[in-house]
Amino acid sequence: MEPRSISRKGFLKSSSVLLAAGTGILQAPAAIGAQQSQSVKADRSYTLKNVRLETGFGYDEDGEVVHTKTELFNIEIHDGNIKAILPNKADANAIDAKGLLMLPAFRDMHIHLDKTFYGLPWKAKLAKNRTVKDMIAYEQQIIPELLKTSVPRTEKLIELMQSYGTNYARSHVNIDPTSGLNSLKNLQKALENKKESFQAELVAFPQHGIYYTKSEDLMKEAAKMDIDFIGGLDPTSIDGAIEKHMDFVVQLALDNNKGIDIHLHESGDPGMKTIHYLIDKVIENPVLKGKTFISHSFALAQLDKVKIEETAEKLANAKVGIASTIPFGSTIMPIPVLYKHGVDVVAGNDCIIDWWSTFGTGSILQKANLAAQLYGYRTEFDLSRILKLATHNVLPLDDKGNRSWPKAGDQADVVLIDASCSAEAVSRISPVKSLIHRGKIVF
The missing domain is CATH 3.20.20.140 (Metal-dependent hydrolases)
Structure with a gap:
């Protein structure tokens, strides 16, 4: 917000434009078609492809965590929950997450x-x-x-x-x-x-x-x-x-x-x-x-x-x-x-x-x-751990580097963020590109 004079009507209009601009980051692909797209909205069933998830820690010769491993996955979402986490299929008829990192919603x-x-x-x-x-x-x-x-x-x-x-x-x-x-x-x-x-x-x-x-x-x-x-x-x-x-x-x-x-x-x-x-x-x-x-x-x-x-x-x-x-x-x-x-x-x-x-x-x-x-x-390691302040203790990896989130059956409350891993997301306050609430893409 800039310290300048602006009417309340103008302020609200500007806010609406900025927020609306963000909602287009994740969109159903054109191949889905109008009828199928309406079905996606109705029951919140869809698949995300090219989703980056953390899979483990990388260590140096002294045993210190120096890297966070990630891979791309397909994520099936149904009725507000994560239905399945599958190997990535880049050519799938699905919503393209474009390699963004998936983290628990904040x-x-x-x-x-x-x-x-x-x-x-x-x-x-x-x-x-x-x-x-x-x-x-x-x-x-x-x-x-x-x-x-x-x-x-x-x-x-x-x-x-x-x-x-x-x-x-x-x-x-x-x-x-x-x-x-x-x-x-x-x-x-x-x-x-x-x-x-x-x-x-x-x-x-x-x-x-x-x-x-x-x-x-x-x-x-x-x-x-x-x-x-x-x-x-x-x-x-x-x-x-x-x-x-x-x-x-x-x-x-x-x-x-x-x-x-x-x-x-x-x-x-x-x-x-x-x-x-x-x-x-x-x-x-x-x-x-x-x-x-x-x-x-x-x-x-x-x-x-x-x-x-x-x-x-x-x-x-x-x-x-x-x-x-x-x-x-x-x-x-x-x-x-x-x-x-x-x-x-x-x-x-x-x-x-x-x-x-x-x-x-x-x-x-x-x-x-x-x-x-x-x-x-x-x-x-420490940066990846303090992410829990933003997620109330939900972390992608446990302290030993085992994937603890997401799991099939988890509520589909997630963010897609422009970062390589959670440590980078915390360090750089990386930009959030999309928010999914109970399976619904809301931003």
């Missing part, structure tokens, strides 16, 4: 689809909005007007993410007295409109605090709607008490059979007390294991080596995950230590050009690249 696991300036004229973050409470006050001013166009703008944001290979997201959505349940309802409308090409799980997020703006009843209503997680926000600085805030979140999740994903920006002692309090609650309520996450968790970045090892082990034992935007600067998250102990780490763009942040591209592959730079993942 997942953005922390984003706010309901909040963005995308689709409106350029606007950077205001300097005066420094604290979370400042931002709450600002949101209370601007949300009523933004809600009027949130459905089409959310759809455009989804299309942006699809152009970067993302077909799945965990989206936090405001539940607050200013918007009531309208942010959630509008987001659900946008997702319904995009249900054939995109999937999302939703977090009911008390952005303005649970008690700070009296959002308890709204959260209870939202919990009975089509959402997946109960959110929370900085219990000490916003609501003034860890126990009261977190007990509400945990009980609401238990009562409604939901997961938990809280925003925790608080550092130091307040942040760590909240982390340990939630770990203890999950241990008390094992049904929450594997479905509880702490987003941001900046307090972890300030721990010494011994404390972070201890905390990572506790998180792993309680199966409490960490959702990170891979921040850089003075806050470097200890992602490698979390991985070492088996903590489920997920990544997301968080804000995409909104009033919280001027930045955000929509590319989750870029987050994997950033992690590689931050943590020194420079080798072929």
Whole structure:
């Protein structure tokens, strides 16, 4: 986006043209014919040829991975799933993938689809909005007007993410007295409109605090709607008490059979007390294991080596995950230590050009690249492993170089990318040429 004056109508038109241009990369060959082409669309049965898949690692004399082996294949897709993986037949009557690398479709696991300036004229973050409470006050001013166009703008944001290979997201959505349940309802409308090409799980997020703006009843209503997680926000600085805030979140999740994903920006002692309090609650309520996450968790970045090892082990034992935007600067998250102990780490763009942040591209592959730079993942092997940040732990090859994805029967959620292997894709943030969602070519 260039910082120039442009009307909203013009911006949306330009976005549509750019996105439409990308959808023609994979097209059914002319030989299929009109009648057969219609059949392909109807039951999503077709074959891709010249698809590049990773098949193993190449090693030097010291046993170091120095190369990723690939071969071309034919991929049969039927009814949204991968039906078969066959030796390549370049002359097959099939859709030509032209040697592009097939990778698992990307997942953005922390984003706010309901909040963005995308689709409106350029606007950077205001300097005066420094604290979370400042931002709450600002949101209370601007949300009523933004809600009027949130459905089409959310759809455009989804299309942006699809152009970067993302077909799945965990989206936090405001539940607050200013918007009531309208942010959630509008987001659900946008997702319904995009249900054939995109999937999302939703977090009911008390952005303005649970008690700070009296959002308890709204959260209870939202919990009975089509959402997946109960959110929370900085219990000490916003609501003034860890126990009261977190007990509400945990009980609401238990009562409604939901997961938990809280925003925790608080550092130091307040942040760590909240982390340990939630770990203890999950241990008390094992049904929450594997479905509880702490987003941001900046307090972890300030721990010494011994404390972070201890905390990572506790998180792993309680199966409490960490959702990170891979921040850089003075806050470097200890992602490698979390991985070492088996903590489920997920990544997301968080804000995409909104009033919280001027930045955000929509590319989750870029987050994997950033992690590689931050943590020194420079080798072929390490670069291939950190791709899991973009795919939520789905990798083409296991650590020993055996092909683990794709397999016949897997859901056909894939990207075709202009790279020789996943290591190169991460290193160069290689361009996504096509996205297939449940067998449907959507970009």
